Amino acid sequence: MKKVGLITLSWVFWGISYYFSYPFISIYTTSFISSQYVSLLYVLFTLFAIPMPVLGAKTSRSIGVVKTMWLGMFISGFGYLIVAFAKDFTELAIGFIISYTTFLSLPNFYSYMSSCGKGVIARVWGFSILPSLFTPVIGGFLADYFGIRLVFLVAGVFNWVSSVPILFLEEKVLPRGKITFSRNSLIPILVIFPISLVFPYVYLEIKTIYNLNDFFVGVLATLAEIFGMFLTFISSYIRRPFLPVYLAIFSFLPLMLVSPFFSVLFGSWEAIIPSALEEVDNKSPETYASINSLQQIGWLMGFIASAISFSPALSIFISSGVSLTLALFLFLTGRELKL
Numbered sequence: 001m002k003k004v005g006l007i008t009l010s011w012v013f014w015g016i017s018y019y020f021s022y023p024f025i026s027i028y029t030t031s032f033i034s035s036q037y038v039s040l041l042y043v044l045f046t047l048f049a050i051p052m053p054v055l056g057a058k059t060s061r062s063i064g065v066v067k068t069m070w071l072g073m074f075i076s077g078f079g080y081l082i083v084a085f086a087k088d089f090t091e092l093a094i095g096f097i098i099s100y101t102t103f104l105s106l107p108n109f110y111s112y113m114s115s116c117g118k119g120v121i122a123r124v125w126g127f128s129i130l131p132s133l134f135t136p137v138i139g140g141f142l143a144d145y146f147g148i149r150l151v152f153l154v155a156g157v158f159n160w161v162s163s164v165p166i167l168f169l170e171e172k173v174l175p176r177g178k179i180t181f182s183r184n185s186l187i188p189i190l191v192i193f194p195i196s197l198v199f200p201y202v203y204l205e206i207k208t209i210y211n212l213n214d215f216f217v218g219v220l221a222t223l224a225e226i227f228g229m230f231l232t233f234i235s236s237y238i239r240r241p242f243l244p245v246y247l248a249i250f251s252f253l254p255l256m257l258v259s260p261f262f263s264v265l266f267g268s269w270e271a272i273i274p275s276a277l278e279e280v281d282n283k284s285p286e287t288y289a290s291i292n293s294l295q296q297i298g299w300l301m302g303f304i305a306s307a308i309s310f311s312p313a314l315s316i317f318i319s320s321g322v323s324l325t326l327a328l329f330l331f332l333t334g335r336e337l338k339l
Contacts, residue, residue, distance in 0.1 A: 007165070049103050074160060250266075251321075
């Protein structure tokens with residue numbers, strides 16, 4: 001289908017931008033602040049991201065779904081440019097906040113993809129992970145030999161490129177919904193929480209503990225994403241409730257403190273999020289905006305908790321416990337993520 005193909009192409013370019021940069025965000029941030037305060041950066045840009053999906057859903061009713069998808073992706077590229085040339089922590093934070101305008105696009109992407117059929121979200125997500133097969137390694141190479149700022153400059157360019165295929169999409173009238181926050185939406189927040197607890201620290205921690213260079217960090221990030229891509233494709237083609245399994249896998253992440261190769265298990269986060277999104281009944285931008293905003297609250301809760309702990313290892317163990325508890329709850333109750 002042409003529509004799905006264009007969205008997939010956009011997300012692949014976006015994937016190049018994302019996987020080029022995300023393993024190195026915390027590493028780069030330590031150039032401006034102490035490593036124990038890295039979570040504060042994530043708290044800042046997540047706070048600004050919370051209202052973005054709701055604003056994106058409302059904007060789509062004024063200018064259209066396709067234009068809103070394009071707008072968020074295009075503006076985001078400027079954020080990476082500011083990050084690349086940041087002179088202090090304030091400029092760095094402003095850059096990342098602007099880069100999070102992609103959340104204007106997300107609820108409209110999800111609604112558009114859902115209208116194209118069951119499993120499309122997970123499938124497109126899986127294809128968007130393909131750049132992770134090579135971009136973290138290339139990013140690590142560039143960081144080691146040309147400076148880490150170049151990584152974020154390249155990420156910004158590809159973020160702009162990701163907006164181009166959207167221009168060829170047909171505008172579509174999507175079902176209307178309400179921006180609501182129900183009790184059933186609690187589970188998507190909890191699913192995000194264990195991921196956000198460790199997200200700032202996984203690659204920074206293995207770099208510090210094992211004295212790895214940026215290139216090898218990139219290799220491990222690539223292996224993690226390959227693992228996540230494999231899990232994502234499984235759930236997109238086999239109609240089974242895999243979410244408890246993915247959470248159980250994620251709970252073994254503390255093993256990375258024994259060997260850096262166990263950091264590959266971190267890649268299972270890539271399967272946890274789309275597995276939850278596929279269970280949504282109402283396919284409107286407003287519904288996905290509610291979910292995206294709630295998930296950002298989940299990210300924020302984890303980032304704040306990890307910032308308060310001032311201990312990456314403690315955050316990793318708490319994350320493991322929460323993941324295992326959620327996995328057991330979902331498995332024993334057979335509960336689906338109906339919103």
